[in-house]
Amino acid sequence: MKAVSKKSLPAILGALTALLALGSATTGALAAGGENYAFAVQAEAGLKLVITGYDTRGRMMFQEDVRKRESYKGRQHYVVRIDEGIVEGARLKTWCVEDRTGNWRILPAGGGRISCDTRPVDSHGTYRFVARTFPGAQASETRGYDAVAVRCVQQQLNRLGFDAGTADGIIGSRTFGAAESYIRYMKAGAGEPGWNQPDLTAANARHWCEKVADAHAEARRYWDAIN
DSSP states (O other): OOOOOTTTHHHHHHHHHHHHHHHHHHHHHHHHHHHEEEEEEOOOTTOOEEEEEEETTSOEEEEEEEOOOEEETTEEEEEEEEEHHHHHHSOEEEEEEEESSSOOTTSOSSSOOEEEESSOOOBTTEEEOOOOBOSSOOGGGGGGOOHHHHHHHHHHHHHTTOOOOSOSSOOOHHHHHHHHHHHHHIIIIISOTTOOOOOOOTTTHHHHHHHHHHHOGGGHHHHHHTO
């Protein structure tokens, strides 16, 4: 075997160090991409967003606040990163974005502060927000936002043991999650055969209140109070 000269030894050590550093950097990048799912929302600056994920049973999987945008895939996004064990441990069914400032331009005025993606798509570890449903005021009926009916549903859900949060007439992430849980509870056998109910929105809150009242005697007084 040919002996390595003292002059060439530093160069060899330097090359090995560089290779080890490159290997560490590559491994780190793969680990970062594999350990987290990114939930990205492209929106204007100055918002205070709350991003919440729900599983197929309507249970909350995660909830994170985010107030600053970052450059993500070439554009400014609000981004939260959730451990893959949380996302993969239960099937993600819906994720919602709530704006606490009320200034998010994608949402109509008059009380709508939340939008939910009910058909989330994983694209290489990233969920990009697609506003498909508006559990808040619909654009066509902004002036007619029925906060009274929404409050009725919140009171009913709370009375029945589904935590809808404060009965404030605004459909936030907690109210939406409680409504989803109630739907799954009724479909699992608590309701009559063939029972069905669409997702809660400001457009159908009055119908929701009436239907819940019909199904549960203890919730009827809230419906009676607004009629």
